[in-house]
Amino acid sequence: MAILTASRSPCSLSPSPRSQDPFWVKKRYSVTQLSPITVTSHLSTVHEAEVHSRSRTITRTPTPVHSVTPSKTSGDSVLDESDDHNLHAALTSEKTSNTVQSEFGHCASQSYRYISQHNPDKPVAEDEIEEPPYYILFTTYFSYLLLVVIGHLRDLLGKRFAKSSFIDLMIHDGYTPLVSDFQSFYARRLVQRVNDCFYQPISGVAGRTILVYDRYSEDFNRTQIYTGTTTRALNVSSYNYLGFAQAHGSYADAVEESIKRYGVSACGTRLEGGTCDLHRTAEALVARFIGTEDALICSMGFATNSTFIPALVGKGCLVISDEHNHASARIGVRQSGACVRMFKHNDMGSLEELLREVISQGQPKTHRSWKKILVIVEGLYSMEGTMVNLPKIIELKKKYKFYLFVDEAHSIGALGPHGRGVADYFNVPPSSVDVLMGTFTKSFGAAGGYIAGPKRLINSLRMRGHSGPYAEAMAPPVLMQIVATTTSIMGVSSVDDLATSKSTSHQPTFKSSTNRVAMSEVADEYLHPGMVPASALPTWFSLPSSLSDGSEARERIRRLAFNARYLRAGLKKLGFITYGHPSSPIVPLLTFNPGKMLMFAQMMRTRKPTPLAVVVIAYPVTPLVTSRVRFCVSASHTKEDIDVVLRACDEVGDILDLKHGKGKRWPIEEIVKRSVELVHSI
């Protein structure tokens, strides 16, 4: 019996044993008609099955060779407790169990973990760009050429013979068209053909799975017709790295409490009466989390860059920017009035060469020396999946005396053994970077962004950034999500806990003495950023013990690292061309031809039994030839989910002729079986 069930996976969602699982069947209901009773009853059975399979498999799984985590931190007792807790919550409250599986998958096997960390003995690897065969390049250029020619032909004929539909592009009533036909040509003639891959509305939580509205078009994507039905698809598209996009569980409970206490708005800008105590709390927590003296919070991620960079640099300053930097940083620099130079993506040689040139030449025309030079790089590049070579940049920084701005929009939470981003990954002290910027949208499942650095700098940004006096302050529920997630990653320190309980009459409720031993053990290992003293948190805020000791979040970080490496290694072994760093949770798969990109998305979306929601990207976000599919893995995915993705890619890749990578290939079954070995080999 044990052997029989052992073959069944500990993690659910594997399509083979549950192909008739109604979870994946396309449901013909409008969202409002969803009857919770059937789903709940079904899920509770799923849960029970899961408990059984888990309790049996645990005895079998972690083989010492592949065991990733040190045994002391991931003792079975801790794991059991946290799982029991979840399960308990799931079974007692109907509401909670409703979406637990669809938001966050359970994965009990400890071998499916990895610690994302740079090996200091090895040099930082250069990004290798694999080139496709020439015929692929040729057909790609040719297809764009064809599209452009046909598009212009249609414009030409349309303007002669179908004037009514081109009225927006011609001068009418004395008004010039709002967008000229040349400006909009790409959008009308190329993007519209693939438009059904973008802007697809969803419902519910963008967690492990996602509920996508079905739609079709009868007029070549000019308008989309919604059928009113939805399809639940496996979500490999959202930036939900740590799986904190959850509508249920302790994080959402904390947010609900904050809505009840604070309402939904901060009512005002930060400097004009919109600052509340929760802003202070969150900023202090974020500073502690990043490991800097101070931090400020801005209500929108994009605006964090575009409104605070102008407060850092101005006329007479130079910004050196990576060519793949995000639009928000570019807009910020443009608003600042500083000069901009770009260097080749992640190419430290190019950066150094440029630095030598600009410092020796000084400002253009006047040849005065620059007031200051700010180098802006991203921790993890969202389209390439590449990681910045931070040790090398810091070395250059010492020599060339520039200031360093690292945009950690994607890397914070997703990289490093403690989830502290790229500095943590390379084990570089955060203080060696001048400005650390990041967002809460991605790993933390919230919204907005932060800037962390020395107190003096942050205070001056508070006063001089555009957001301070003009933009609305962050809303309390969003702040609470940040407080809850960062706290759970850091853990709450028990020592300070006692001190505060003496001083304050309101005792925080999370002080459960059951976990003391585990917590003190954890504290040893968790010195890096330090745990949060309970006094730094709102008195009404409480987390269950598995969250407050940081163990649950640590599991998430390790699961993410495993999933990311597994998917990338798997795709490589299948023969696909991928870009980026082995540890990056962003995995771009190159399709080159724009047509293949469209087909890939459609085939994934309509796949049976598990549809997949994937993101496809093409020009102008990427260079013309390198259209790609971008997978974003999450800690909410189980190993079986990644298997599903790999199997799907294997099949679709064969049909679309996408496997052009070099290196030894493995059949899919071997990849699935030897996943742990694969993850450790790359």
Place this chain on the structure above:
Amino acid sequence: MSSAPVPSIALTTPNMSAGNATFEPLLTWLTLILAQLERTFYKVPGSAVIARYVRSSHQNDPGRTVTLMQSRSRDKSEGKLIKFSEKEIDELIDEWTPEPLSAPLTEWEQRDLASVPVIAGPNGPKPKILSTGKTVINLASYNFAGLAGNEHIKERAVETLRKYGLGSCGPPGFYGTVDVHLELERDIADFLGTESAILYSQGFVTISSVIPAFCKRGDIIVADRAVNFAIQKGIQISRSTVRWYDHNDLKSLEDKDRRKRGTPITRRFIITEGIFERDGEIVDLPKLIELKHKYKYRLILDESISFGSVGRTGRGLTELYNVPASQVDMLVGSVANGLCSAGGFCAGSTIRINGTSFVFSASMPPLLANVRAVRAVLEKTEGIACATNPTTVMPPPTGPSFDYEAEEKILQDIVDDALVNGVFITRAKRLRGQEMVETRPTVRIVVTAALTKKEIEKAAGVVKGSVVKVLGKRKP
């Protein structure tokens, strides 16, 4: 494209012929051949399209086509670089000392930062100040309709949280569009009576990314001199040609409208605010729309403050003047101020937006998009308490001398004093030196429907008392 070489050769001909007459027939022949080629080129069907394509790709500057073909990253001044040896470069690098990244805060700035009040608990009409623990009357927040802390909204927010979670974890293009966003967009469009609307996740960024989405290089923008900072930034990014007219002076606007006859028609926009954030003045919308139609302009109206505060049911300026919102081409508003949530929207009839922050930024959390509940409440709030302008800005109470810092200090004293006496007002904070037009410092007093008449009268009394006290102290 092919017409370019012809005149250039014609120009060189006389010089050449002076030197050597034998080349003359050859050059004439060449010119003829080129002209012939051009004619044949234009005879080929579709050739005009190619010519137009190239022309529009280089826009007004033929050089652009050439430079586009070269490497874009190449610096133009490369030829003019001073040659240094490696050793010299190393020396220069050693000698170079950059300025500190951030200049330390001045004493005034430090005081300013320290005086930012922190509210303990929820903000609303009567928040509690953290430092003193006192409850004060709030005349600083844009809580016109008194929606802050509304229980119904809270309930709906919790419901939304339980269904959608908090963050949407993705930009709108990549599965970040939640049905709640679409519903809200629909609702805003219906509420205002426009064809469609689009959401942004921060009010401040909305207008500064809507403007560059429509206005490009070569377009003409006519804008009020005193528009808010976000509009200024949007205009700066758009790289359009800007003409400023005097603040809220439509006569001056009309003068700017004149266009030379015979010049090609370009896209033209009027950009202004509904209620000016700077001084609370209201624009004369019917007149503006009349002008816009007369001179064929498109109107971008920023209703960040007026939306949700004026008009019978809070629909903003268009309702106040009884003008259909569809007459305004792009109506930008903020959900952050009047409706006490966060975010902004742009409503209009021809939405083909490609705003940068829309494409590249994550969409707003669904629970903040739950303004539907707000709308229900709004419709119940019959005629918002203030008959006149809800944002009242107090003029600086000093003499004719315009000393920015001194005035700011006085105003800050007034604000501090008022806070001690239980009224929370704020100085209108600005970034000095970055705004286009330096305005005189002001104190902003915002009235809200959540306070009774008596409370407001009392608060006004306190402010008056503070003003008298501070100024009185200064005089001797």
